[in-house]
Amino acid sequence: MDLSTSITPERVTDPSEVWDLLQKDGAAILEAPDLSLEGTSNASRAVMGEHLLGIGETIQVTSFPDPRRPTGLAPSQPLVAHVDGYSFGLVAPDYIVLHCTHAASDGGDSFLLDTHKMLDLLDSDPEQADLAEFLRNVEIDHSEPGMRPDTGPIMRRTPQGRTNIRYHTFMRPLATSPEAAQHQLMIDRWRALVKAESAKAFRFRLQPGDAVYIDNYRVMHGRDPFTDTVRLLHRCWMWSGDSFGLPDGILGSYAGSSVLTMA
Secondary structure, eight states: OOOOOBBBOEEEEEEEHHHHHHHHHHHEEEEEOOOOHHHHHHHHHHGGGGGGEEEOOOEEEESSSSSSEEEEEETTTEEEEEOSSSGGGGGGSSSSEEEEEESSSSSEEEEEEHHHHHHHHHHHGGGGGHHHHHHHHHEEEEOOOTTTOOOOOSEETTTTTTTEOOOOOOEEEEEEEETHHHHHHHHHHHHHHHHHHHHHHHOOOOOEEEEEEEEETTTEEEEEOBOOOOOOEEEEEEETSSSOOOOOOOOSTTTOOOOOOOO
């Protein structure tokens, strides 16, 4: 099945234009020349404006061990499309930004998948009707070990009616389900579909100053492998008034972060 689910984000220079593009396309690139952590946070506040409910700490994201850079992902493997913040359970951030401060000299290209398009096209294919039904109606376990427990379908709706579709590492059947084996097969089909779409998605290269804003309830993001040790991004998670709400207690952009600013 050929699913045209890739997003090519529009590029703008005015933060006030980003919000409308997020509602229309699910993503946009803002040219944000202030490469400091504060610059990323300030740009994000300007993008969210009156819609901002809460904002996490902006952090540095690298793929190589460095005590100055708190998080890391293996660079030598492609990063399949996924959503962020599932460690917070249902109340994951609904908007995120990845702000490039140092680009890789080779590889590391980014891509985005629109889950709304994916679901629409699944609905249009009779052979995929059972998968679409599963995504909408079957509860699974989304919980990351040691983090907030979360069970529910892969597709959920906020109280305001927004559609939230998830893909992440820890999806698994409910341990108590008598149909766990069948549900695992459906999760595996969802994984295979996301992996296939990741492989053929349109790629774009983030350059220093490029900040890609993403509707984390609608759009998955991923990247190609790379070997350049200087690649560095800033990441910030944001919550709007149309999200599932703010987590209680500690909130940030990675496990252990302790900074939350309420809007």
